[in-house]
Amino acid sequence: MLKFEGASRRYGDVIAVGSVDLEIAKGSFVALVGASGSGKSTLLKMVNTLKVPSAGKVLFAGDDVAAQPPAALRRRIGYVFQGIGLFPHLRVGENVAIGPRLAGETLSAERITELLELVELEGEMADRMPDELSGGQRQRVGVARALAIEPELLLMDEPFGALDPITRDALGETVRELHERLGLTTIMVTHDMAEALLLADRVLVMEAGAIVADETPHALLAGKGGDTAQGLVAVPREQAEKLAAMEASGPK
């Protein structure tokens, strides 16, 4: 489905991504985890050519992404990101329908309602303007917009980064469920290891532009993947242990 061949990205002397070789199978839910500046976002954006590799290439369904017209490529790939980026001058429904519109198709009102309901929003929201929605609702619209093109691949760059924990949790579950139901291939960048462990079936850990661990959530929890990965796993685990201990010891 997706293959990185020696993909690298340099800014002068700084290496954002250094020669990554990677294959992602159809239908998998992959989380890219790492600290800020580890190169995970850059690696993700190489797929829809928002970033172009300075060396190596990325193959999507067997074809080099750099060889395709960017607009046509991106209309096959759903993209959800932290900034959400709803078009403020378009209604929610028009935002959802923008991808097909660019390709010259008009989405029916029924299809827009269906997409909104897919992300657990009311169909009537189609007539609202984006600034009338809450942050969580807006990102749900962002997901619906990405799904409107019936993508073969869904890219998510810190999709829940700006949301409160409850909204974040609920939206994460929605996305995982849609991944199953629609048979998507999903790559999600996050700095939150707990989120990665709970949602993904394959976790890639990045550090200084390189992939330092490539494990299933179970293997990571079992202590595999090396120091960096274990350092990241340790954070939610310790939090969970502390909370469990507090619960056990009763009120202070």
Add this chain to the structure above:
Amino acid sequence: MSEFLDILFGLGDKLTAHIVLAASAIGLGIAVALPLAVWASRSRNVARVALGFASLVQTIPALALLALFFPILLSLRAVFGEGLPTLGFLPALLALALYALLPILRNAVTAQANLDPGVLEAADGVGMTSWQKLHLVETPLSAPFIMAGIRTASVWTIGAATLSTTIGQPSLGDPIFAGLQTQNWALVLAGCFASAALALIADNLLGLIERGLARRSKIMWGSGLIAVAAGIIAALSVQFGGEEEDTIIIASKQFSEQYILAQLIGSRLEAAGYAVEYRDGLGSAVVHNAVASSAIDISVDYTGTIWTNNLKRTDNPGREAMYQTIKEWEAEENGVLVLGRLGFENAYAFAMREDRAAELGLISLEDLVRVAPQLTVGGDPEFFERPEWIAVRDAYGMRFGQTRNFSPTFMYNALTSGEADVISAYTSDGRIAADRLVVLEDPREALPSYDAMLMISPRRANDAALIAVLEPLIGAISVDAMREANFAVDRQEGKLSPKEAAEQLADNIGL
């Protein structure tokens, strides 16, 4: 007050010309600024150069920018041929459009730079081509800011368009300049009022469009747009709808005598059944070129002016020889017909208050040399650059203590108020007698003669019927008659309009 209202309601022609000019300039400014802004948003260097250039243009005084287009267009005739107009609408349009550039460009560039980066990332992410991104996202989001820039540009342009009078383009500046010249404040006020009102109306309508765009209210920006379009269309139809084919255009420079003579000529032509249009308040150099290129049909010019400015001569062969030389030169070089001399001179002369001259014992320029270093001389803005002054300076060794520039009208006031001791007066000026001034003699004949001549454009030079109407004016106007008419317009009390003064002059000289 009723005079003011009469003038105001008589400004229809100027108003429509003003609207057409300003709207065209803003339109051209938009047409250049918007693509430039798009380009600038894609390239930092383009942004820097474009904004730098627009800011530079803005530092040039509007009056100078307008005047600069005359030599520019004149040199462009080498490329575009002799048909390229150097005066009137074209240079005014170009200068004002350049002026309108900065606010539109700056707002458009700023709006682009301040677009939410998330929205732009989403536009790329959903697969917009750069054209789709421009018209689906960047344009609608920048529109209110761009509109604010257009609004600023419009107010500026409507104001600055009054200055296009000086390069022969009719506008609401016509009454302002004519009024300043003849000290007719009602005329000045009417011109200012009309242009201010026009600017306010434009500002409000464009503001409505701007708010409509910001609130995404189609009704609001739509109705604003319709109102603006209706105004422009109405002005256009008035301007071009009733245009007569065979209109005689008469020029006048920026002083009372010229306004009066233009009216005198015009009323004769009208009486003979011609349609007449006036181009008032033109710059001196502008008038000659306009006649030579047939942009204007009739003007009154002066032998000394043509001698030095156009023939580039510095010698002084005497009054008669000078006239004959000019007459032949005009016919050969420009095809302009010098129909004849009107009968009076409007020469440069040095004038002083009678009492002051007596006190200092001055009769001629030779006497003046002695005391000049203690005196202040006032001249019109071009005088101290002119060969006349250089000739006097060199012939007599004249050195004044201080040199000051005044507009011709204020020059006389400066003399009476004592701000200047001597001024470069004009011999046909009514204020010489009225202000009790003496003209200092010129024993060395350094100052050339300035016979008023009737000039006919090449296009009309063979029009026998027209010439027959104008011929009676030749040799008909004595310097006393001209002074009297000039003074009737220039005096403070009971002043006449140039038109009334022209009627009185016609009576006096028996025409």
